[in-house]
Amino acid sequence: MIWILFAFAFWGFTWWLNGWIANSSHAATRGARLAVPIIFGITVLVVWEALVRGLNVPPVILPPPSAIAAKVATSLDVLWIDFVQTFMKGALTGYLMGCGAAFVIAVLIDRSPFLQRGLLPVGNFIAALPIIGTAPILVMWFGFDWHSKAAVVVVMVFFPMLVNTVQGLAATDSMQRDLMKTYSANYWQTLLSLRLPAAMPAIFNGLKVATTLALIGAIVAEFFGSPIKGMGFRISTEVGRLGLDMVWAEITIAAIAGSAFYGIVALIEKGVTFWHPSQRG
Amino acid sequence: MPMTSSGRFASVLPILTVVAAIVAIWYSAAIGMNGKWARDQAARAEITLSTSELIADTWSQERPVLPVPHQVLGELWKTTGEMVLKGRAFSKRSLIFHGWITLSATLLGFVFGTGAGILLAVGIVHNKAMDMSVMPWAIASQTIPILAIAPMIIVVLNSIGIQGLVPKAIISAYLSFFPVVVGMVKGLRSPDAMQLDLLKTYSASGSETFWKLRLPSSMPYLFTALKIGMAASLVGAIVGELPTGAIRGLGARMLTGSYYGQTIQIWSALLAAAILAASLVGIISMIERRMLKRMGAKT
Numbered sequence: 001m002i003w004i005l006f007a008f009a010f011w012g013f014t015w016w017l018n019g020w021i022a023n024s025s026h027a028a029t030r031g032a033r034l035a036v037p038i039i040f041g042i043t044v045l046v047v048w049e050a051l052v053r054g055l056n057v058p059p060v061i062l063p064p065p066s067a068i069a070a071k072v073a074t075s076l077d078v079l080w081i082d083f084v085q086t087f088m089k090g091a092l093t094g095y096l097m098g099c100g101a102a103f104v105i106a107v108l109i110d111r112s113p114f115l116q117r118g119l120l121p122v123g124n125f126i127a128a129l130p131i132i133g134t135a136p137i138l139v140m141w142f143g144f145d146w147h148s149k150a151a152v153v154v155v156m157v158f159f160p161m162l163v164n165t166v167q168g169l170a171a172t173d174s175m176q177r178d179l180m181k182t183y184s185a186n187y188w189q190t191l192l193s194l195r196l197p198a199a200m201p202a203i204f205n206g207l208k209v210a211t212t213l214a215l216i217g218a219i220v221a222e223f224f225g226s227p228i229k230g231m232g233f234r235i236s237t238e239v240g241r242l243g244l245d246m247v248w249a250e251i252t253i254a255a256i257a258g259s260a261f262y263g264i265v266a267l268i269e270k271g272v273t274f275w276h277p278s279q280r281g
Numbered sequence: 282m283p284m285t286s287s288g289r290f291a292s293v294l295p296i297l298t299v300v301a302a303i304v305a306i307w308y309s310a311a312i313g314m315n316g317k318w319a320r321d322q323a324a325r326a327e328i329t330l331s332t333s334e335l336i337a338d339t340w341s342q343e344r345p346v347l348p349v350p351h352q353v354l355g356e357l358w359k360t361t362g363e364m365v366l367k368g369r370a371f372s373k374r375s376l377i378f379h380g381w382i383t384l385s386a387t388l389l390g391f392v393f394g395t396g397a398g399i400l401l402a403v404g405i406v407h408n409k410a411m412d413m414s415v416m417p418w419a420i421a422s423q424t425i426p427i428l429a430i431a432p433m434i435i436v437v438l439n440s441i442g443i444q445g446l447v448p449k450a451i452i453s454a455y456l457s458f459f460p461v462v463v464g465m466v467k468g469l470r471s472p473d474a475m476q477l478d479l480l481k482t483y484s485a486s487g488s489e490t491f492w493k494l495r496l497p498s499s500m501p502y503l504f505t506a507l508k509i510g511m512a513a514s515l516v517g518a519i520v521g522e523l524p525t526g527a528i529r530g531l532g533a534r535m536l537t538g539s540y541y542g543q544t545i546q547i548w549s550a551l552l553a554a555a556i557l558a559a560s561l562v563g564i565i566s567m568i569e570r571r572m573l574k575r576m577g578a579k580t
Contacts, residue, residue, distance in 0.1 A: 015410075022410040033413065040414030061437050118295030122303075128508070129558050130516045133531075133551040136539035141346065215426040223432070223523050224539055235429055239436045247433050255425040262424035 003054030007047045014043040060242040071245040072252060078234070079253050086231040087257050089146035090218035094153025099210055102158045103203070106165035107191070120166060127159040135221040144225045152221040157210035164209070168202025169195055201276050204269040211261045215254065304350055314346040315339035348545045356549040373529075376553050382530040383518050384557060386446050390453020391514040395507060397454070398461030405462070406469040406495070407487070419462045427455065431520045449521035449530075456517040457510030464506025468499025497576060504569040511561050519554060531557075 018036050026032045045065045051057070052064040059067060072079065109115040135152050142148035172195050180190045222232025231250050238246040273279055312335070319338040323330045330338065340349045348356075360376040372378065401419075405412045431452045438448040472494050480490050522532030531554045538547035 018414050019410040022413045027409070027413070036410070036413035037415075037417040041418065061441065114295050115299070116295075117292040118297075118299035121292065121296050122299050125559065128512050128562050129555045130512070130519055130551075132516055133519060133535055133554050136535050136547050137544065137551070140539060140542070140544070212424055212426065216428050219426055219429050220520055223520070224536070231429070236432050239432045242436075242440070244433065244437070251429055251433075254429050258425040259421055 001054065003050045007050035007054060010046050010050070011043060014039050060244055063245040063248060067245050068248040068252065071249045075246065075249065079249060081229050082231045082234050082250065083253060083257065085146060085227075085229045086149070086218050086222065087215070087261075090149030090221070090230070091153055091214040091261075093146070094150035094218065095157055095210060095214040097150065098154035098157035098214075099161045099207060101154070102161035102206075103165055106162050106169065110166060110169045111187075116166060120163060123159045123163045123166075127163060131156050131159075132217065132220050135217070136224045139221060139224045144227055146230075149218045149221045149226075149230075153214045153217040156213045156217040160209050160213065161203075161206040164202045164206030165199065168199030168206075171195075171202060172198045200269075200273045201278065204265065204273065207265050208262060208269070211265055212258060215258050215261065219254065307347075308340070308349055311345065311347045311349045312336055312339045315342055318342065318346070344542050344544055346544065348548050352545055353548040353552055356545045357552055360549065361553075376531075376534070376549065379530050379534050379550070380553050380557060383449075383515070383522065383532065383554070386449035386518040386521065386530075387453050387511075387514045387557075387561070389446065390450035390517065391457050391511055393450065394454035394457035394514065395461045395510055398458045398506075398510070399465050399503075401458075402462050402465035402469060403491075405466050407491075412466075416466065419459055419466075422459045423463065427459075428452075428517065428520055430455075431517065432523070435521055449518045452517040452521040453514035456513040460509045460513060461503075461506045464502045464509070465499060468502025468506075469495045471502065472498050500573065500576065501569075504565060504573075507565050508562050511565060512558055515554065515558050515561065 018039055021027065021032050021036055021039075024032075048062075049064045049066060052062055063071075109119055132152070134155055138151040138155070139148045142151050176194060176198075177190065180194050185193070219232040219235070222230045223236050226233035231254055234250050235247050238244070238250070270279055316335060316339055319330065319335055319342070322338075323335075339345070341352070342348075345352070357376065360374065364372060364375040364377065401415070405416055434452055435448045438444070438451070476494060476498075477490070480494055485493070518530070519532035519535075522530035523536055531550050534550035535547050538544070538550065
């Protein structure tokens with residue numbers, strides 16, 4: 001009972017605290033912008049912990065955050081093996097191959113307006129389909145190890161990346177292209193010094209969307225068969241054994257890896273497209 | 282994308298060309314990928330296949346590595362149209378039955394997910410504390426693979442006695458929830474300062490500003506988010522069918538297909554899922570076009 005009261009009291013206090021910060025004169029400062037979401041996150045964790053303890057929720061239904069943190073700390077070796085298998089081998093390889101192939105093909109079809117008009121709608125259509133369903137097929141083709149996971153990731157990231165790159169290459173206006181023509185620039189010069197730089201915001205948009213898809217693809221593909229390591233494998237087997245603290249530990253790692261991956265791509269974007277209005281100010 | 286009628290027809294030929302090219306690549310890939318098995322069989326029977334026999338064999342195997350389009354379409358027809366003609370549209374072997382199982386979970390989850398998402402977005406736009414505390418997490422949640430929680434939700438709810446439709450719908454709901462929150466907040470914030478000032482000069486109240494300016498101008502953003510959310514809901518429902526031993530639904534068909542090496546069954550379930558996704562997203566775009574037209578929006 002005391003835990004439940006504490007949960008509500010803590011929640012009320014942080015609610016008031018965040019309201020006070022958000023409406024104070026410091027609301028626009030960097031510190032407040034960081035502090036408010038962090039306080040909210042801590043509140044969620046504290047209320048979760050207190051309610052699980054107060055209501056005696058069995059750990060096979062919802063383990064408290066403290067148990068999850070303890071599990072992460074004690075099984076770092078297993079988590080690292082799974083991380084390497086799923087993220088480094090499956091997701092990252094597939095991501096590089098898929099995005100690379102999509103980029104090259106986008107530059108190639110950009111030379112033919114006919115292909116562009118045909119491929120863009122088809123690519124958009126395929127990008128909206130549940131591509132994750134190809135996972136069982138690709139697992140059959142490429143075996144249980146990480147190669148099949150990389151293949152799923154390639155298929156998942158290919159079309160969003162292709163569509164974004166083609167759209168990006170069309171981002172220059174005729175005035176800019178005419179200027180290049182007056183410099184008597186050839187196709188490659190125009191591509192390298194005008195159209196590719198102008199395409200970068202759209203290309204990075206595709207790259208960022210693809211980070212999330214890559215991780216999802218690698219994890220879900222492991223549900224269809226995997227060697228005895230990998231995040232998706234661990235999640236599905238530990239769920240079967242009701243080892244929910246381990247499942248949550250894997251999810252924590254997946255969340256951290258996902259945001260870090262996205263963050264790194266966003267940082268590179270900041271460096272490459274420093275000239276774009278969305279990056280200024 | 283040109284929206285005039287001539288512009289639309291101008292892209293029909295290129296699209297057909299691309300689709301025809303994909304089908305051609307598909308058939309020729311099938312020759313290469315299924316060829317080994319066909320040649321092995323022939324070597325075992327100690328006969329030599331001519332090229333045309335080899336091609337015919339690779340396109341009609343029972344468990345090919347890569348089934349060709351007409352095999353997949355044939356299987357799709359056998360498990361949908363033919364079942365309907367036999368009057369057994371909802372038997373357990375019919376893909377309509379499995380598709381309906383998946384569709385119902387998708388739609389239920391989608392309705393709850395988008396409903397909650399819109400409500401939270403309204404709260405975020407009107408409450409600064411909520412905006413500052415929730416919004417960064419809603420955006421960050423889009424960079425993490427939340428689909429990984431799906432098996433856990435299914436099994437945990439199963440262990441406390443909730444089975445069937447609801448757990449899958451919950452997965453669909455949370456997958457469609459975050460895109461809708463982010464899109465709707467963007468939409469409700471889309472009126473610029475000039476328009477907001479105009480309503481202030483009319484001395485419009487907060488709720489009047491909401492109903493007459495913010496909500497109408499958020500519609501294009503909402504529909505974009507709805508399309509993403511719908512696709513995500515379907516993926517959620519399919520993945521939600523995997524961990525419970527795979528009894529019913531399109532995801533279950535894929536999993537049993539991969540257990541027993543029934544490649545044609547996997548491909549037909551995949552095609553059914555693709556048709557489902559395309560029609561659901563298509564319905565939303567149709568509503569979008571009608572609604573935006575009636576609202577006098579520029580398209």
